Amino acid sequence: MCGIVGYIGERNCIPILINGLKRLEYRGYDSAGIGIVDDDSCLIVKNKGKVSLLEDKLESLDLKSSIGLGHTRWATHGIPNEINAHPHSNEDNSIFLIHNGIIENYQVLKKGLMGFGYKFLSETDSEVLVHLIDSFTKRGHNLTKSVQLALHEVEGTYGLAVISSKEPDKIIAARKGSPLVVGIGENENFLASDVSAIIAHTKQIIYLEDGEIAVIKKDEFTAKTIYDNAIEKEVHEISMTLEEIDRGGYAHFMLKEIMEQPESLRNSIRGRIIQSEGDVVLGGLTDVVEKLANSKRIIITACGTSWHAGLVGEYMLEQFCRIPTEVEYASEFRYRNPIIEKDDAIFFISQSGETADTLAALREAKMKGALVLGICNAVGSSIARETNAGVYTHAGPEIGVASTKAFTAQMTVLLLMCLFLASSKGELSKKQMQDILSELDGIPEKIEKALKTNEEIKKIALKLKDAENFIYLGRGYGFPLALEGALKLKEISYIHAEGCPAGEMKHGPIALVDENMPVVFIANKGNSYEKLISNMMEVKARKGIIIALITEGDTHVKEIADFVIEIPETLDVLMPFVASIPLQLLAYHIALLRGCDIDKPRNLAKSVTVE
Ligand code: F6R
Numbered sequence: 001m002c003g004i005v006g007y008i009g010e011r012n013c014i015p016i017l018i019n020g021l022k023r024l025e026y027r028g029y030d031s032a033g034i035g036i037v038d039d040d041s042c043l044i045v046k047n048k049g050k051v052s053l054l055e056d057k058l059e060s061l062d063l064k065s066s067i068g069l070g071h072t073r074w075a076t077h078g079i080p081n082e083i084n085a086h087p088h089s090n091e092d093n094s095i096f097l098i099h100n101g102i103i104e105n106y107q108v109l110k111k112g113l114m115g116f117g118y119k120f121l122s123e124t125d126s127e128v129l130v131h132l133i134d135s136f137t138k139r140g141h142n143l144t145k146s147v148q149l150a151l152h153e154v155e156g157t158y159g160l161a162v163i164s165s166k167e168p169d170k171i172i173a174a175r176k177g178s179p180l181v182v183g184i185g186e187n188e189n190f191l192a193s194d195v196s197a198i199i200a201h202t203k204q205i206i207y208l209e210d211g212e213i214a215v216i217k218k219d220e221f222t223a224k225t226i227y228d229n230a231i232e233k234e235v236h237e238i239s240m241t242l243e244e245i246d247r248g249g250y251a252h253f254m255l256k257e258i259m260e261q262p263e264s265l266r267n268s269i270r271g272r273i274i275q276s277e278g279d280v281v282l283g284g285l286t287d288v289v290e291k292l293a294n295s296k297r298i299i300i301t302a303c304g305t306s307w308h309a310g311l312v313g314e315y316m317l318e319q320f321c322r323i324p325t326e327v328e329y330a331s332e333f334r335y336r337n338p339i340i341e342k343d344d345a346i347f348f349i350s351q352s353g354e355t356a357d358t359l360a361a362l363r364e365a366k367m368k369g370a371l372v373l374g375i376c377n378a379v380g381s382s383i384a385r386e387t388n389a390g391v392y393t394h395a396g397p398e399i400g401v402a403s404t405k406a407f408t409a410q411m412t413v414l415l416l417m418c419l420f421l422a423s424s425k426g427e428l429s430k431k432q433m434q435d436i437l438s439e440l441d442g443i444p445e446k447i448e449k450a451l452k453t454n455e456e457i458k459k460i461a462l463k464l465k466d467a468e469n470f471i472y473l474g475r476g477y478g479f480p481l482a483l484e485g486a487l488k489l490k491e492i493s494y495i496h497a498e499g500c501p502a503g504e505m506k507h508g509p510i511a512l513v514d515e516n517m518p519v520v521f522i523a524n525k526g527n528s529y530e531k532l533i534s535n536m537m538e539v540k541a542r543k544g545i546i547i548a549l550i551t552e553g554d555t556h557v558k559e560i561a562d563f564v565i566e567i568p569e570t571l572d573v574l575m576p577f578v579a580s581i582p583l584q585l586l587a588y589h590i591a592l593l594r595g596c597d598i599d600k601p602r603n604l605a606k607s608v609t610v611e
Helices: 013-027 053-062 106-115 127-137 143-152 251-259 262-268 281-291 304-320 356-367 383-385 405-424 430-441 443-451 454-464 478-493 502-507 529-541 555-560 573-594
Strands: 003-008 030-037 041-048 067-073 093-099 157-162 171-176 181-184 189-192 203-206 212-217 220-225 297-302 327-328 346-351 371-376 389-392 469-474 495-500 518-523 543-551 563-569
Touching: 003 093, 003 106, 003 157, 003 212, 013 030, 013 053, 013 067, 013 189, 013 297, 030 053, 030 093, 041 053, 041 093, 041 106, 053 573, 067 106, 067 356, 093 383, 093 430, 093 555, 106 127, 106 262, 127 157, 157 502, 171 189, 171 203, 171 220, 181 573, 189 212, 203 563, 251 262, 262 405, 262 443, 281 405, 281 430, 281 454, 297 356, 304 327, 304 346, 304 405, 304 478, 304 573, 327 518, 346 356, 346 405, 346 529, 356 371, 356 383, 371 405, 405 430, 405 573, 430 443, 430 573, 443 573, 454 563, 469 478, 469 502, 478 495, 478 502, 478 518, 478 573, 495 502, 495 543, 502 529, 518 529, 518 573, 529 555, 543 555, 543 573, 563 573
Parallel strands: 297 327, 297 346, 346 371, 371 389, 469 495, 469 518, 518 543, 543 563
Antiparallel strands: 003 067, 003 189, 030 041, 030 067, 093 157, 157 171, 171 212, 181 189, 181 203, 212 220
């Protein structure tokens, strides 16, 4: 969480920082601030609320500087207000700092510093860092050394950047657990939490690793460890374009990303299927294929929507590969001393590749000797780099906080990995592989068809927008989808929603059903169709409002349900790819009608880099 951007060069940094912060707002948006060096002294401007409010404030000030830092916050310690917003500065205002992460021992450090007369203005853990650095500069160390020495005392996670008006030719940045990239330009350099903030200016990127500190000048970059060992860093040329991360005429990133799914799915599949051979090609797994095929168990670890994709993956892996598979919440897995065997393969699924819980679980599993594989969207992200091998989802940048196209891309990659594994284990014949791959190849067109339900869904949303609760029910592959449908609705519309296996309803949730309760059924014609109809009748008998996702042409459910949404027929395993679309659209339109801030729902952030 929290977005960081920095600039040093010859241009005025203010518009560069503001534009960068706007691109990073998905990481947090409860307050924002910038710090610059102006006439040999530091100047900080910050504001509660979104970056646009900070921008308004800055407009009236007409500031200029060729060095500065910007921050957009997602509160952990201290409420969202102007005082807790970053940057934080030392007492004489000669040093300021921005921070993403959590300083776990901040109270001990704070107490010590207060003993030396330091005064704290905010409730944040981050402020302790700037005073700690200040205490080392007061003992005669330069800024770089002071940051290094301060970080020796810090426990926790950080992506941070510091500027001192006494050394206005440099930005010092350091990373442990929170991502930071440096962008290399001509007579100017940049710093950011991720490349989207600086892509408009450079494609030459250096990824900082944990324990590293960077000294960034306008025409020079050096990296060392916090223990002062020099490091050679590789410069990566990235291919992401600005157009890819713009809204492209849509009212919201979420809608754009929903609509992009035929294309994003094609990108996830591209070059990975040899239809005539019934073969899947995953270059990222070549080195580990034998170990993977010999795995006795697969554990899938992720959070939120990625966890739901993992659940779909479990069903796929057990159906086609016959390998026992478990799905774990990363936040639980990490802290319960899980049993991990050497012949376990553990998949880590993450859109951002930076989710702190997933990253911590990955490090734990790696330490215990398991084969760790990544399924990430963000190229070059921490999880992608720290896993033994993996497959990118190639969905393109996902900016809307509610995950949509990343979900369908994750399921696509999971299916490809599953088929790759099934064929190397001899679990599926060439003909079976060809049949599934040919259907997968046609899924983008079926998604295009599913997107045409948009107008129908708008009408349903209008009827249901004032509901206070929703239930989502499904069986088999429909169950993870019910969970995902409910998560989409609650996170952007703030309506309480629960997903549940349809068969479990009678064991408790049915008590909630009355004439005010909308119940969404994933009721495609698949393995559990008849059983699902029985569950639907149970809801109808209690006067619940039934919204059913049905297979095109199904007249039976039409007679039972209050509203139906028709989706094209496909294989059971591929149904979630198509059925996700109306669920995403339903959540979108309900949230829109309720006047919610769809791309920046309250209390959330796109990339959750705190545990
Ligand atoms: C929901 C959503 C979150 C993320 C979760 C994991 O729409 O976006 O639940 O899925 O925070 O994020 P990643 O996939 O980046 O690890």
